[in-house]
Each structure stands twice: as structure tokens, then as C-alpha cells.
Amino acid sequence: MARNRLTELFEGLLNSNPFKNFYKKNRLRPPGAATEETFMELCIRCARCIEVCPYDSIERADLFEKLQIGTPYVFPDTKACYLCMRCMKVCPTGALDPKLTDGRKVRMGIAVINEKTCLNFLYYKDEMLGVSATGTAQLCGTCYNVCPYTDEAIVMEKFILPVVTDRCTGCGICAEKCPATPEKAMSIYPEGMPVDKNEGYFGRRSKIHGEERKKGNDILKGEKLLEEKQKIDSSDVKPDFQYNTETYDTEW
Known part of the structure; x- marks a missing residue:
């Protein structure tokens, strides 16, 4: 009974893997990998993808990867993936999509x-x-x-x-x-x-608004914003309108 209880606890620990959503740049899953949560549930650490790679691009995660130990990774700083598309064909569980054959559709x-x-x-x-x-x-x-x-x-x-x-x-x-x-x-x-550099103006603006709300600052919008704009009188010197969003200058 005690052994079964320990087994259940261990299985629960693996199923609630806290590292499923952990991301780090220049550390990739092989092409065709499922989402990280699904990948961790499907990958059986058989190393077939590692063995079949002709470029030695795929490595096995070590002890420092915690519960991801034994799963395949590509570290492009050392050796990139050359899109030979062989690893997906040998994956026995579908952790790597076997239907993916076109290198142009890979999104690592x-x-x-x-x-x-x-x-x-x-x-x-x-x-x-x-x-x-x-x-x-x-x-x-x-x-x-x-x-x-x-x-x-x-x-x-x-x-x-x-x-x-x-x-x-x-x-x-x-x-x-x-x-x-x-x-x-x-x-x-x-x-x-997420890549902050690629999120665009609206992504950055939503972050600013979220930070302002946390500070308790009032964000002008809707009727309040319209009322503020209507205070501008064009018959004489225009009063300064205070924008409540940050501006972003391009580098060039």
C-alpha cells in the first residue's frame, strides 16, 4: 500500500511538472515538437531522434534540466538544426509530428x-x-x-x-x-x-496600461477621453493635451 502511494505521488509530480512552461532562448525542441506541456507527456526519452540525426544537432537534457532530463534539445549556439526532417519519422509517440515533412513549415x-x-x-x-x-x-x-x-x-x-x-x-x-x-x-x-521586441506598439501599450492600473492611476478612455479632448479650444492658443501613454522612438 505504501509503495502504491509513493508511486501515485511520483506520477502526480511528473504530471504536474513545474518546468513544462519554462523557456530559455537558444534552447529548442527538435522540429515538429508538440507544445511543451504535451511534449513532456508524450516523450518517452527513447533517444531515437538523437541517434538518427546526421548532424549531431540533438542533445539529451542533463541533470541540470530537472524533470526534463533525458528529453531532446537543440542548442543552436553549438549546433543548429539543418532540417533534414528525419527525427519526426522515428518518434514512436507523436511527441514529434510525423506528418511534418516540409522544412518551410517548421516553427522551432x-x-x-x-x-x-x-x-x-x-x-x-x-x-x-x-x-x-x-x-x-x-x-x-x-x-x-x-x-x-x-x-x-x-x-x-x-x-x-x-x-x-x-x-x-x-x-x-x-x-x-x-x-x-x-x-x-x-x-x-x-x-x-514571448519576444518583447516583436510584440509591437499595441503589446507594449497594454503592458503600460497594466502597470498603470497596478499603481492605481486613472487611464483615460471612452467618454472620459472624449471629454478631455473636447476641452481643447482651437480659437486661441491650444492647451497642452497630456497623453497618458509612452511614446517610442525608432533607433534610426
Whole structure:
């Protein structure tokens, strides 16, 4: 009876895995992986995906991954996924979707460029804008050249600035090959991990409003906002209208 009780407690601990929703950039599940919660329930740690990978891109999680130990990960800083699409075919439980065969439909994550360390962005500052960023301006273009879907997942704006599109597969090849030092300019954020840089104006505004509500500040909206605007008199000098949202200036 005691043994059965311990078994139930252990099973309950695994089923309520507190690390299911834990995300970390540059640490990805193999292509075709289910959502993290479902993946942890389906993966039996058989290592078939690890064995079949011809590029040694998939590694087994170690002790530091807690209850995720033994499950497969791709660490693009070390070795990216080259989208051979073999791992899904050997997964016996469906943790990796066997129906996924087109590399263009893979969504392991999204690449994000750090403009402060990207060599092309630094070159643009130095040469095009006349702003001395490093004093050693140089062109790169590695991420654009190594991307398996050039001009789809990564495009060049102004013929020089790399921009990641929503067609990015998150394979991480750009992160692996990025020559920027000491900190690489490319990072891969796993599928399901929010990226503040990509959330846009409305996402940032909702955060500001949420923070203001926590502080107890009154947010003008609806009829109150309309009444405030109606106080503006155009017949003489206009009074300053106090906006209650922050403004965001672009870097360029």
C-alpha cells in the first residue's frame, strides 16, 4: 500500500511538472515538437531522434534540466538544426509530428537580431549615418548567406540590414554561424516564448496600461477621453493635451 502511494505521488509530480512552461532562448525542441506541456507527456526519452540525426544537432537534457532530463534539445549556439526532417519519422509517440515533412513549415522558434552587436547594423551606423559605433565598421551578411530559406526567412533591407520575417523556422543556423564577438548577434527564441521586441506598439501599450492600473492611476478612455479632448479650444492658443501613454522612438 505504501509503495502504491509513493508511486501515485511520483506520477502526480511528473504530471504536474513545474518546468513544462519554462523557456530559455537558444534552447529548442527538435522540429515538429508538440507544445511543451504535451511534449513532456508524450516523450518517452527513447533517444531515437538523437541517434538518427546526421548532424549531431540533438542533445539529451542533463541533470541540470530537472524533470526534463533525458528529453531532446537543440542548442543552436553549438549546433543548429539543418532540417533534414528525419527525427519526426522515428518518434514512436507523436511527441514529434510525423506528418511534418516540409522544412518551410517548421516553427522551432524565431530568430531575433541584436542590433547593438550585429556587424551590419554597426556598419550602417558608422558609414551611412556618420555615427561612430565601433570605429571598426565592417560588413558581414553571414546570417543571410547561411539561411536555408534566403530571401524568405531573412531579407536584407537597404541591401545591408538583415531582417527576420515570420517565415523563420527557428533552425538556428544563423545563430551557430554568427561571427559577432564576444556576444553573438543572433538568438533563437523557442516557439511559445514571448519576444518583447516583436510584440509591437499595441503589446507594449497594454503592458503600460497594466502597470498603470497596478499603481492605481486613472487611464483615460471612452467618454472620459472624449471629454478631455473636447476641452481643447482651437480659437486661441491650444492647451497642452497630456497623453497618458509612452511614446517610442525608432533607433534610426
